[in-house]
Amino acid sequence: MSESTNFIVKALAERLHDRQQSGLLRQLSTADHLVDFCSNDYLGFARSAKLKARIQQADLSDNTNRTGATGSRLLAGQTELANQVEQQLADFYQTENALVFNSGYDANIGLMACLPQAGDTLLTDELIHASMIDGARLSYANRQRFRHNDLDDLSAKLQQANESRQQGQQVFVAVESIYSMDGDMAPLPELANLCEQYNAALLVDEAHATGVYGSNGEGLVVAYGLQDRVLARVHTFGKALGVHGAAIVGPTVLRNYLINFARSFIYTTALPPHSFLAIRCAHEHLQAQATVAERLQKTIRHFQERVLTALPESQWTTSQSPIQCLIIPGNDNARYVAKEAQWAGFDVRAILSPTVPAGQERLRICLHVFNTTSEIDQLISVLQSALANVLT
Template sequence: MHTSRGSITQTLQERLAEYQQKGLLRQLRTADEAVDFCSNDYLGFARSAELKQAIQQATVQHKTMRTGATGSRLLAGQTALAHAVEQELATFYGTESALIFNSGYDANIGLLACLPRKGDTLLTDELIHASMIDGARLSYATRQRFRHNDLADLRNRLEEASRLSSGQVFVAVESVYSMDGDMAPLRELADLCDEYGAALLVDEAHATGVYGSANGKNGEGLVAALGLEDRVLARVHTFGKALGVHGAAVVGPAVLRNYLINFARPFIYTTALPPHSLLAIRCAHEQLRAGSSALQQLHQQLDYFRKQVAGKLPGSQWSTGQSPIQCLIIPGNDRARRVAAAAQAIGLDVRAILSPTVPAGQERLRLCIHAFNTTDEIDRLLSVLHRALAENDR
C-alpha cells in the first residue's frame, strides 16, 4: 500500500501543530532596526565599514578570482589562496597547521566523528554544543558525558576508561559555553588529560576574537590566553561570530591536518568555500592583528553591564559566566517569553531561550554584550527588564 503525498504533509502539519500547542514552535523573524543584544557579533565586525572596505579591495586585487570554488578541496576546490590563508591562520593561532571548514558546525562534526574511533573513548562535557553532540553521535567510539566543568567527575571517567579500554581517550569541551557564557577550567582539564594520556579538543567558537594572548589584544582564543596551545590537540575557531565573516578552521599539529583531510567527511565531500569567503577570513584576521579598539570597548561595556546589573536588578538570577554572553534565568517558557517581549516592544533585540533547548526551569534571556552597545542602550535594557520582572512576579 502506497502512502499518499497528502497524508505525509498532513502528518507533518500535525507534528507542527503539536509543537505549537506546547509553545515550542520556532519561526524566523528579522529585527534589523532593533538594538542588538542578541547576536554573536561581539566586536561589531559584521557591521564594520572598515572590514567591508578591506574585503572589497581584496576582492578587486585578487584578479584570478572565481565566484565559486567549483568543487571540494580534494578536487577542483584547492587553490593557492586557500593554502596561503591556512598558513596565515596557523601563524595567527600559534600552531603548526590549520584546515578550513565551511562552518563551525561542519568542523565539529568532522573532528568528533572521525578522530575517536571504535575502541576509543570520547568524554564530553554535558553542555557541549549541538554540533559536537552530533559529531559524537557519528563516532564509533564509546561516548560518556561528564558533569559540566566537574573535574572530579571527569577524573572518575578517565580512571574508568584507563581500566576498561586500551584505546585512545579524547576529552571534548568548549572554552566559552554558548548558552551559559561560562568558561571551561582549561588549565585543570589539560592537567587531567596529561595525567591520563588523553587528548583535549576545544571548541573556541565564542572565545575567538574575544580572548587571546598578550592580555587579549589579538583574539586568538582562551587556549592561547592561558598559554596552552601545545597541550591541546585540536582547537576549532569559527569566524561567523566575533570575526563577522564565515567559515571555521581546526588548528593543531600538522599530522592532525593530514588526518582530517583523509577522514573528515564534511571536509572531503563538500564544495569548498568560495574565494570571497577566504579573503574575508584573511581581512578579519588582519583587522584583529592590527589591534582593533573594538576588543577593549567590548570588555569596557561588559564591565559596565555587570556593575549596573548588581545595582539595578538585585535578587535577579544570572548565570555565572564572565564572558559577553550574560544569561538572565527566568524559569518557565511563558515567563521568559513575556520578559523578552517587553524588551522587544521598546526596540531591543532580546530573545528568550526556552526548554527543551535548555532544561526545564532554566529558561532564560541570552543577552550578548557588544563593543558597539552604548551605556544608554544598556541602561534602557536593564530598566525594561526591571519593570518586566516586577510585573511577572505580581
C-alpha cells in the first residue's frame, strides 16, 4: 500500500479500536443454534416450508427466463410482472397504487428525500427509523423533531409551521405505526386529525405492522380505516412477510412522482423476477393464514402475563406488539443480561447507548408464533436470575 493509503488505514483502525474500547464495536455473528427471540420474523414466514414451496413453484412457472433485472426500472428492468405485483399490492393495501423498492431503507430514503422540498416543513417523531432520518437529512426541507407520540408538542410545531408558511409551501409529518425500538403504537387517528386540522400530509412507516395488524395483515393504517387520510405508507416485506423488498403505497400521483424524483428508485438496478414472485407469494400465503395474527397476539399475552408474575419490579416499554423491551440501565448491565440469556440458549440482544439514550439501555425481545410457552417461560426464568445479579 502507498504511504497515503497506510495513513488512512491506520486512522480507520484507530477509530475501530476506540469503538472496541467503549464496548460498542459491531460485529457480524450467527445464532442458528439459539431459540429465536431476536428476529423480525414475527409470523414465522421466513422459515415456512409452505411459503418456500409456493415460491419455488412460482419460479418454475415463470416464463421470463431471467434471473436478474438487468437494469433499473426506467431502463431495462421494467417488466409486466412488476406492474402486476404492484397492482396486487395496491389492492391488498386498499389504495390506488404501489411502487416497489429494493428494501425498506431504499423506500424511506427515496420518499423522505424527494417529497418535502426546500421551504417545506418536515416534522418527524424523534424515534423514527434510521432510514427515515437519513432520508430527511437528504431533503432540503426545514426539519424539526417532535417528542415521541406527543400530540401537544406536534400540535405546537404544526401551528408554528402554519404561521410561517408561505404560499405553495407544504408541511409533512412522518411517523412509524409500530416503533422498532419501543414496540409501541403511534396514535394514528389523532395524528390524522391533527394533520387535517393544519393541512399537513401524514407519512407512515408500517414496517413492523405489515402482516401483523389489520384484518388481513394490511397494517395499522387500514386497521384504523385511515388509508384515505394518509399520503404515503411504507410496507416492508423482509420482516413479518419473510421475503425481501418494500413498497410505497398511496395515490397514483404519488407513484408517478416517486418514479420521477426518488433517486433510490431511479438509480438502482431493479429487483429480479424471483423477488417480485416471492412478494406475491408471501401476500397470498398471508391471506391463507387466517389465524396467524391471532396466534401471535396469544403469544404476546402469555409473555406479558408471565412477566407480571415473575418480574413484577422490572421496567418494560409500553407495547402490545411483538416487540417487548426490558429496560436495563447501563451498557454493561444490559450486555450482561443478554449474554446470560444467550448462554442459556436464547437469541436475545442488548440495545446499547448511544443507539438508545443513556439510561434507556434494554433487551429487545421479539416474539413469534413459533415461540412455545415453554421457551417463553424458560427465557423469563433466565432473565429473573440475571436481573437479580445485576440489582445486587
